[in-house]
Amino acid sequence: MDQNRSTNLGEIIRQGRVTQRLTLSQLSAMSGVSSSHLGRIERGERYPSGSILRKIAEPLGFEENELFTLAGYLTPTSSGVAESRPRYGGGELDPYVARILAQEPIDVQRAVIGILTILKSLALSTVKESA
Amino acid sequence: MDQNRSTNLGEIIRQGRVTQRLTLSQLSAMSGVSSSHLGRIERGERYPSGSILRKIAEPLGFEENELFTLAGYLTPTSSGVAESRPRYGGGELDPYVARILAQEPIDVQRAVIGILTILKSLALSTVKESA
C-alpha cells in the first residue's frame, strides 16, 4: 500500500467512462483490460497499475500524464501537468477539475460554486449538531 | 505480464545509482524502498511499480516522466514537455470559479466534479421524461 494513492480514482475513471458513453465491456475491448477488473477498479476494490492506466487513458479521454498524476504515480510538479496549474489566491486548482469544468457553460460553473457553498454550510451545521 | 516493459530497466536503474555514487542501502534510505527490493529490481527479478519509480526517480537523478517512459508505463509521445500555456480542452474556465475552487482541498475539488456528473445525469433523464 502506498500513501500517495487517490481515494477517488475509481470514481474518476467511472466518470470518464460514462462521459465517453462506454460500457465496461466496450472499454475492455478498447483497452485490452478485462471488464471484471475495470469494474473492480471503478468500485475501488483494486488499484490500477501503471500498465493498466496507460491502456485506459486514451479510451477514457485522459492525457496519460493527467491520469498518472490523479493516481498518485507521478507527482504534479514533474508530470508537466502542474505547469499549466494556475495559482489563485494561494490555492491550487486541480488540472483535471479545471479541464472538466471548462467544458461547461459559465452559468453551470458558477452554479457549481453555489452548490458547494450550500454543501459546506450543511456540513458545518451537521458538525455543530454532532458537538 | 505487460508487453510494454523494458528489458533493461533494472540495468538502467543500477547505472543511475552507481552514477550517483550510492549503495543500495543509501538509495533505500533516500527513497523509502527496501534495499532487498531495489537489488531485485536491478537484477531484473522484480519489475518496479509506479509507486516505486516515483520514489527512486529523484535520488537517481531521473525526471519522473523519463523513468516512467523507460519503464513503459508512459508512452513517449504523451510524457513530453507540457505546453507552456494553460489549456482546458478548448473551453474556458471562469476565473471566479477557479479562484474559489482553488481554495478548497484537492479532494473537494474532485468531489465537485462527481456531483456535477450526477446532476448532469439527472438533468438528462429529466429531459428524457419530459419528451
Next chain:
DNA sequence: GTTGACATTTGCCATTTGGCGAATTATAAT
C-alpha cells in the same frame, strides 16, 4: 588465515493485482 564491516542477495511470506467464467442485476421489449 581470520575477522569485522559493508554491501548485496536470498528465503519466505503477506498482500495485491488481474483475468476467467459464472452468477447476479439491470434494462428493454413484449
Next chain:
DNA sequence: ATTATAATTCGCCAAATGGCAAATGTCAAC
C-alpha cells in the same frame, strides 16, 4: 408480469510485488 439481453459483480486462483530477516559475498585490516 415475463423474458431475453446487456451490463455488472463475484468467486476463485495464478502470478506478481514488496519487505523482513537471515545468509552470503567482498574487501580491507591485522
